[in-house]
Amino acid sequence: MPLPSVLKPFQEKGEKLLQTGKVKEVEFSGETYQVKVVDEKNPQGVWSFLQFDKVNRLKDAFCSCEESGDVAACPHLAAAYLYIFNKSRQPLHKRFEKSLWNKLCYLCAEQMKFEEVKFRPSSKGIYTIYANRQQIFLVQSTTKATAAQLKHLLFNRYKETEETSLKFSNLSPEEIRRWKEGRPSPMLSYALSFWNDLAKWLMSLQEAGETYQIDFSYTPQGIPNYMSVKFPTLYCKFYIPHTHLPLIIPALATVHSPLRLYPLKADPNIKITYDKAHACFLIDSSKTPPPIASSPSLSQSFQLGSWLLVPFKGFYPLDPLGLLSSKVISQAHLAQVLDENLAFIKEHLQGCIIHEGSFKASYVIAFDEQWNLHIQCYVHCPGDLSKPMSQLFDSWAYLEEEGFYKLEGLRFKEAKTLVPAEKVGEFVQQHRTWLNTHKGFETHVASLEALLNYKMDIEKGLLSFQRTVATQEQTLKTKDFGAWIYIESQGFYAKNTTPVSLPLRPGSFLNPDQIPMFIRNNREELKVIPGFFSEKQPIVHAGLVIKLTKDEHILVIPTFDLLSEYTLKEVYFFDEFTYVEGEGFAELPLTCRLPLAYQKVVEIKPEHHLFFLEQELKNLKPFIKSLDPRLTPPKELELTVSTISKSDFNTRGWYTVNLEYTSKEGAVPIAELWTASKKNQRFKFTEAGLIDFEDKRYDWLKLLAKKRLDKRHNLLTLSTIELIRLNALDPIKEGKKEKNYNHSSSFNLLKELIEFKIPAEPNILGLSCDLRSYQQKGLHWLWFLYQQGLSGLLCDDMGLGKTHQAMALIAAIINHGEKQKQKGNSYFLIICPTSVIYHWQDKLAQYLPKLRVSTFYGTHRSLDEFQEHYDILLTSYGVWRIEHQLLSKISFELAIFDEIQIAKNYRSRLYATLAHVNAHMRLGLTGTPIENHLRELKSLFDLVLPTYMPGEKDYREYFVKPIDKKQDLKRKALLSRLINPFVLRRKKENVLNDLPEKTEEISHCGLTESQAILYNNVVEQSRQVVLDKLTHGSQPIPYLHIFAILSYLKQICDHPACYLKTPSEYKLYQAGKWDLFIELLKEARESHQKVVVFSQYLNMLDIIQKYLEERHIGFAAIRGSTINRGEQLKRFNEDPQCEVFLGSLQAAGLGVELTAASVVIHYDRWWNAARENQATDRVHRSGQTRGVQVFKLVTKGTFEEKIDKMITRKGKLLEDIVGVDDHRLLKQFNRDEIIELLQNVTPTSLQEN
Structure with missing residues (x-):
């Protein structure tokens, strides 16, 4: 396959790359190609880009390799070009347009109305599409490699946009506008679809020469309706409606088909x-x-x-x-x-007659008296195409009385061509080679210049020519056509008047800067001048020595190695030509050519350093013999510390360090680099190598205040957070040891900082619970943060006791303050979602009973006595958003943000108000794996550790884009190092040996205003009937009636839509218990824990089921009416996508196994604690591999709370009567207890605006 002239030097290497399978990936859209080629120098591959015009000529090309220079030519481009044409006259994109694969896939896309195809996962690797119960398409991989490729194509296709896809490269602005509006053309929809990618895959298999077999299925009438194709690695089957067959038929010519054309x-x-x-x-x-x-x-x-x-x-x-x-x-x-x-x-x-074979087109050329040039085409003899009935049709000629001839070598479209005199010069320039085939109209110079000789004036550097013999051209008829002179019967002679390429005329001379271009343009003509070219080249090797002067100027010095006989001779340089007096000019071989600008000593001043170091130095690399190490970035550069000690610069958490950047070449003190950065220098030449301040690793220096640096002793004062961040971004190593200094204590101090070691155990006296070992480790981490004036994010899985660790920290801080005899009280702030306020109230009362808690919440909230009578302020995110100006006036020792992911939206008002929290330490609690959401990660860090993360633009450019778009593993690892010191996350499976088998928790919530109204209406309606009977001790207690009333109240506590029996309208109502349930479910799912939910009310199960369906959360369910119980259980226990199990206590409380779950939620309490325990044991039983966490939801201030206390009080008695009807359990309560149950309530969890 012939290559374009620009690629011909690389034909052999390109063919070798192609034959050895080095062309790996080919993407194309229209005439634009992107081809990945690998070789020994580039094992990861380089990308070659090629673009063709409408007639298949190479229009533009470039390659990402180092070999491709300004001429855009290299072996990779040659291999890509050869692959694209594949020994064909048509490029790949045109062959693809006509291919059977393209036609079939386009018709499938058309049948699917160009909508996105969603395949279902298949364990057998067979994927199908049906429409109107008709199989439209089937695809199957037959090897493991193609199975992975097929899965990626079907399920992991990245979203293509203008920035990421080649398919947008040839679109018109109108087409792109329509795409942005969501109404792309059918062709663009197809191009962006799975079908187009599949068609190109099949085409690539055929192009690679893989064997294949095509078969057809037929209707009873013999009309083909299915076509299958089987490659060794892939099998496809297409449905072809008979109406579409005419569109497929012509494409059968491109394949081996059992149905022939x-x-x-x-x-x-x-x-x-x-x-x-x-x-x-x-x-x-x-x-x-x-x-x-x-x-x-x-x-x-x-x-x-x-x-x-x-x-x-x-x-x-x-x-x-x-x-x-x-x-x-x-x-x-x-x-x-x-x-x-x-x-x-x-x-x-x-x-x-149509004559057989091809005939050569011939031409007659002549001038008329006005010097217009006439060109006539003929077949056999001049004038045969000029006859009246003769005609030229492109490459066919009709001769009068003779018939049709197929012509070759046609130069012009018409049989007669007239070139006006004023256009002749331009015409000769364009058709110079063709004119050389016509005697008397040749284009040449040698017949004149053969009579010249040359003279080289060394002192002036001038090259001149003299005529030796007179010519006879004065006797011939001549005509000047601008750049060309016509001499009768001899042809056209070039006459170039440009200052760069001078004509070979007697008496002319050339300046030194004109000589190289003149020789290049007239190389062949100059060969006939005696002695102009020398056969010997005096230079055997050339190179560059690059040095740095004392005043930081860069010197580029060319060096040449000469043949021994030329050591005493003077050699002159004219770009790639050398001149030796008495011998002539000689062209330097490629291996001895230096860049033109550096054939003499060049001095690069500081104002030009940027261009030289960024651009030129890279281009000069092949020519460099010696390079000053200060001019090149070191391959390995480490940040090293020689001394470190605690500082009294400010309060606690400050250190004085002696830092250097060290390489194999040497070291540079931080003070020296800081000084250079403050001068806004781009580069600093150091003993360690070239330092480029554009590198992000040096950004921290630019932000360092002058007062932090002792330049004389190279001592730097850094806070703990700065030191930790610096170590994350640029790991600090042990450096050189100073004399008379205790290095062991210094390096131990560094190790303590890096490994978060605490000098003394925190005292948690006053905390009424024992911490498990992993919780103890969590406390140590929190205590280190507090001691160093830092903050952090505790992200343990649900059920691992984040609340307990946070309370332990509160106890440690209080005891530390008492030990230090600090003046004044320490105040603590806890902000949490509305749904878990009661959870915090309960836990604080249970485990920190000596601390006074003020719940700043509800319509009657007040701060009047907080600082005199309370230690902890407990509030909700909603209240903080409203009252932040008031609350931010209080200085807190510790602020705890529970479920901090609620504030992840940095544009929200809540986020803005949380930034005003006035606290020495901020602790965020969440069970969500925050590291998977990059922008949200920065938001949460900015709340707990303001200024720690890079600014918005830097963070986006340095982390978000490289990680999200390019899957940059190095940047991902760097971000992990940056956040890891301040994020503690343990999963359940990491601490299994330290987990209790089962933990139970009463989770309180409140009634909303609408719930309270419903609740009180039911109580009021029953008051007259029931309470009168209860207050008169002589009348029997109406247990059944009371049980019905309490059941109504329980449903109201669950959800108003449950009581009203309108589960489909659940969104119309607010419910405190529903909000708490959603919070628990979300945290469990984010910790990848399966959840079992029990309720005794089918309407409540309907509400939960509808919520799960709307959010596409997988679930299984068993109720009394469920037939396929085994199928539901198997799905929940084995399918990772099935996250929730819904069951009624009656139907699912016994005889089932749900060990895949580790979280149990009793949405409503059972009268009988034993029944609840039996249901819980469906999860907590043999086979359970994770600790089980049980939540029992109770509405505060209602009969649910009262009956919970009564159940606890009568617990042992009630456990002994398993199996007794629930309404009979009421008989365990006396009249006064039942009257207490039927009291009015007030709303306790008003929703804030």
Whole structure:
């Protein structure tokens, strides 16, 4: 395959890369290609980009390799070009357009209305599409490698945009606008679809020469309706509606198919004649009968558009010309018809001959008196195409009385061409090579210049030419055509008047800077001048020595190694040519050529350092013999510390350090770099190597205040957070040891900081619970943060006791303050979601009973006595958002943000107000794996550790884009190092040995205002009937009636829609217990824990089920009416996508196993604690591999709270009566207790605005 001239030098290397399979990935869209090629130098591959014009000529090309210079040519581009053409005249994109694979996949996309196809995962690797119960498509991988590739194609296709996809490169602005509006054209929808990628995959398999087999399935009538193709690695089956067959048929010519395409045999009823007067074919097919032949096979044929199908055999064209219906083939179409249907035309053409073979087109050239140039084409003899009836049709000629000839070597479209005198010079320039084939019109220079000799004036550097013999051109007829002079019978002589390339005229001379270009442009002509070129080149090697001067100027010094006989001779340089007096000019070989700008000593001043170091130095790399190490970045540069000690610069948490950057070449003190950065220098030349301050690793220096640096002793004062951040971004290593200094204590101090070691155990006296070992480790981490004036994020899985660790920290801080005899009280702030306020109230009262808690919440909230009578302020995010100006006036020792992910939206008002929290330490609690959401991660860090993370723009450019878009593993690891010191996350599976088997928790919530109204209405309605009977001790207690009333109240506590029996309208109501449930469910799912939910009310289960369905959360359910119980249980226990199990206590409380779960939520309390325990044991039983956490939801201030206390009080008695009807359990309560149950309530969890 011939390459374009620019790529020809790399033909051999390109072919080798192609033959050895180094072309790995090819992406194309229209005429634009992106090709990945690997080789020994680039094992990861380089990308070659090529673009062609409409006639398949290379329009533009470049490569990401170092070999591709300004001329955009390299072996990778050559290999890509050869792959694209694959020994064909047509490039890949044009072959693809006509391919069977493209036609089939486009028709499938069309059948699916160009909508996105969603395949279901398949364990067998077979994927199908059905429409109207008809299988449209099937695809199957047959090897593991293609199985992975197919899965990626079906399920992991990245979203293509203008920035990420080549497919947008050839679109018009209108097309892009329509795409942005969500209404792309069918062709663009197809190009961006799975179908297009599949078609290209099949095409690549065929192009790679893989064997394949095509088979058809047929209707009873013999019409093909399915086509299957089987490659060694891939199998596809396509449904083809008979209406689409005509669109597929022509593409069968591009493959080996059992159904062939046949030419239609000659038809005696068709007659074609040539109309000389109008230069067109006339077609007489009026007598042509319907195309059914006498052959038995043809008699069973079917007409499909312009094709005739012979079942199980193939297709015949009904109209081979495509123009029979018009009866006339005009002059414009005549050549195309002859090229595409020559055999058919020969068979039916009457009264005219089409000659066999090809004939060379010849030309006659002559000037007229006005010097216009006349060019006439002829076939046999001059003038045969000028006869009245002769005609030229592109590459076909009709000669009067002779017939049609196929011509080769046509230069012009018309038989006669006239070039006006003023255009002759331009014409000669364009057709110079062609004119050389016509005697008397050749283009040449040598016949004149052969009479010249040259002289080189070394002192002035001038090259001149003199004529030795007079010419005879004065006797010949001549004409000046600008750049060319015509001499009769001799041809055209070049006359170049530009200052760069001078003509070879006697008496002319050239300045030194004009000589190289002149020699390049006239190399062949100069060869005839005696002694102009020397056969010997004096230079054997050339290189550059690059040094740095004392005043920081860069010197580039060329060095040349000469042949021994030239050591005493003077050698002069004219770019790539050398001159030795008495020998002539010689061209330097490529290996000895230095860049033109550096053939003499060049001094680079500081103002030009940037361009030289960023651009030039890279280009000069192949020529460098010696390079000053201060001018190149070190391969390995480490941040090292020689001394570190605690500082009294400010309060606690400050250190004085002696830091250097160290490489194999040497070291540079931080003070030296800080000084350079403050001068806004881009580069600093150091003993460690070249330091480029554009590198992000040095950004911390630029932000360092002058007062932090002792330049004389190279001592730097850093806070703990700065030191930790610096170590994360640029790990600090032990450096050189100073004399008379205790290095062991210094390096131990560094180790304590890096490993978060605490000098003394925190005292948690006053905390009424024991911490497990992993919780103790969590406290140590929190205590280190507090001691160092830092903050952090505790992100343990749900159930690992984040609340307990936070309370332990509160106890430690209080005891530390008492020990230090600090003046004044320490105040603590806890902000949490509304749904867990009661949870915090309960836990603080239970485990920190001596601390006074003020719950700043509700419509009657007040701060009047807080600082005098309270230690802890407990409030909700909603209240903080409203009251932040008031609350931010209080200085807190510790602020705890529970479920901090609620504030992840940095544009929200809540986020803005939380930034005003006035606290020495901020602790965020969440069970969500925050590291997976990069922007949210920064938001949460900015709340607890303001200024720690990079600014918005730097963070986006340095972390978000590289990680999200490019999957940059190095940046991901760097971000992990940056956040890890301040994020503690343990999963349940990491601490299994330290987990209790089961923990139970009463989780309180409140009634909303609407719930309280409903609740009180039910109580009031029953008051007269029931309470009167209860207050009169002589009347029996109406247990059944009371049980019904309490059941109503329980449903109201669950959710108003449960009581009103309108589960589908659950969004119309607010409920405190619902909010708490959603919070628990969310935390469990974020910790990847499965959840079992029990309720005794089917309407409540309906509400939860509807919520799960709306959010596409997988679930299983068992109720009394469930038939396929086993299937539901298997799905929950085995399917990782099934996250929730819903069950009624009656149906699922016994006889089932739910050990896949580790969280149990009793949405409503059972009267019988034993029944609840039996249900819980469905999860907490043999086979459970994770600790089980049980939540029992109780509405505060209602009969639920009262009955919970009564159940606790009577616990042992109630456990002994398992199996007794629930309403009979009421008999365990006396009259006063039942009257207490039926009291009015007030709303306790008003929703804030």
